[in-house]
Amino acid sequence: MDGFDIRHPSFGGYILGNAPLEELASGFRWIEGPVWMGDWNCLLFQDLPRDRTMRWSEAEGLSVWRSPSNYANGQARDRQGRLVACSHRGRCITRTGYDGGVETLADRHDGRRLNAPNDIAVKSDGSIWFTDPLYGLLNDYEGGRQQSEQRPAVYRLDPHSLELAVVADDFDGPNGLAFSPDETRLYIAETGDQSRPHPKQYIRVFDVAADGRTLSGGDIFHKVEPGYSDGFKVDEDGNLWSSAADGVHCISPQGKLLGKILVPYTVSNLAFGDRHTSRLFIGGSHTLYSIFLNRRAAARSMP
Numbered sequence: 001m002d003g004f005d006i007r008h009p010s011f012g013g014y015i016l017g018n019a020p021l022e023e024l025a026s027g028f029r030w031i032e033g034p035v036w037m038g039d040w041n042c043l044l045f046q047d048l049p050r051d052r053t054m055r056w057s058e059a060e061g062l063s064v065w066r067s068p069s070n071y072a073n074g075q076a077r078d079r080q081g082r083l084v085a086c087s088h089r090g091r092c093i094t095r096t097g098y099d100g101g102v103e104t105l106a107d108r109h110d111g112r113r114l115n116a117p118n119d120i121a122v123k124s125d126g127s128i129w130f131t132d133p134l135y136g137l138l139n140d141y142e143g144g145r146q147q148s149e150q151r152p153a154v155y156r157l158d159p160h161s162l163e164l165a166v167v168a169d170d171f172d173g174p175n176g177l178a179f180s181p182d183e184t185r186l187y188i189a190e191t192g193d194q195s196r197p198h199p200k201q202y203i204r205v206f207d208v209a210a211d212g213r214t215l216s217g218g219d220i221f222h223k224v225e226p227g228y229s230d231g232f233k234v235d236e237d238g239n240l241w242s243s244a245a246d247g248v249h250c251i252s253p254q255g256k257l258l259g260k261i262l263v264p265y266t267v268s269n270l271a272f273g274d275r276h277t278s279r280l281f282i283g284g285s286h287t288l289y290s291i292f293l294n295r296r297a298a299a300r301s302m303p
Contacts, residue, residue: 003262011250011259014239019292021261021282025062028054030142031283032231033085033119035075036273043273043281044083045288046072049141051089056288070094071136071143074119074176074231074269078159079126086117088136088143093117093128093157106157106164112149119176119231119269123183125212126159129167131174131188138194154188156213167215172200176231176269180238180253181298184208186215187240189229201228203242203251222255231269233280235295241280243267248282261291272297 003021006012029049036043042057044065052067066072071088078084083096084105091114092107105128107114116136121129133152136143154168154177168174168188175189186206192199205221208214222229227245234240238253247263248270265285273279277297282289 005247005260005262007260008252008256008258010252014250014259014293014295015261016292016294021263021289021291024056024281024288024290025054026287028286028288030268030285031288032073032269033075034269034271034273034281034283035077035083036271036277036281037077037083038273039081043271043288044075045271045281045283046075048073048088073117073136073142074130076120076122076128078122078128079124084120084122084128086120086130088116088118091116091136091146093120093130105162106155109150109153109155109164109166115148115150115152116143116146118174121177121179121186123179123212127212128157128159129177129179129186130155130157131171131177133171133173133175133191135173135194165213167213168206168218170218172196176229176243178232178234178240179208179298180234181236183212187221187232187234189232189242191228191230203229203232203240205255222251222257224249227266230267233270233272234298235272236298237295238298239295241270241272243269243283248280263289 028047032046032048034045053065053069055065070090072085074086093105118131137146172193173191175191177188202223203221206215207217229242232242240251242249248261250258263284268283270282
């Protein structure tokens with residue numbers, strides 16, 4: 001089937017023969033942080049190097065939602081439906097309230113500033129988990145050069161006390177992250193130290209303890225090729241839909257490649273959305289795409 005690379009028969013049941021890849025909008029510099037706003041019936045995403053958050057809807061098309069965005073990157077909704085986001089320039093996690101006001105939830109750990117929070121996920125208990133690599137500090141294109149005060153790490157933010165705790169710090173460059181549908185696993189992309197000739201580039205999987213606060217394990221789950229996994233989302237069956245250099249890769253809970261949606265440009269990140277959460281929105285470098293699938297988002301991932 002044109003536009004797809006089917007590696008396992010099950011993937012053939014996930015795609016729809018009359019639902020092609022659609023181009024929704026273009027002309028951006030680098031798309032990041034897509035999140036579906038179901039009550040608004042729209043997608044928010046970052047035009048990161050232009051320092052702005054964009055809004056797209058089927059009815060109204062494209063508009064600028066927030067500018068400047070403080071070089072926001074990953075976004076998610078908390079259990080109350082508020083928008084939580086990572087900021088490269090602000091080196092923090094923010095939350096947008098119902099009135100549109102923005103508050104900082106976390107910007108320091110042990111008295112030192114965070115690096116450049118990159119991607120974010122909200123667990124069903126309300127806790128906020130995010131990655132904090134160095135990427136947003138390294139150049140002026142995505143936030144502005146600044147000095148790091150922390151080693152790269154993954155954090156958990158308590159929704160009530162706002163206590164910030166390191167849950168993993170054995171990464172060179174933690175990036176995208178997502179929970180399995182039952183939240184017993186946390187997948188985290190390792191995109192490595194880009195200054196090295198051969199950086200680590202793979203997805204790791206951690207077991208989430210019964211207390212919902214700590215991780216163990218961290219084995220390599222899957223290596224995306226070509227390119228690497230920048231961001232991913234999990235569907236109702238626990239499959240990962242991951243960004244890659246040639247499109248979107250669908251990976252089983254066992255770590256096996258099931259198939260690919262081929263995209264003309266390098267994919268940065270993606271999000272499930274629309275009425276039944278069965279439409280996949282895809283950031284292909286400077287172009288926003290979407291495709292309808294015979295799969296829905298993991299129920300826990302949608303507030």
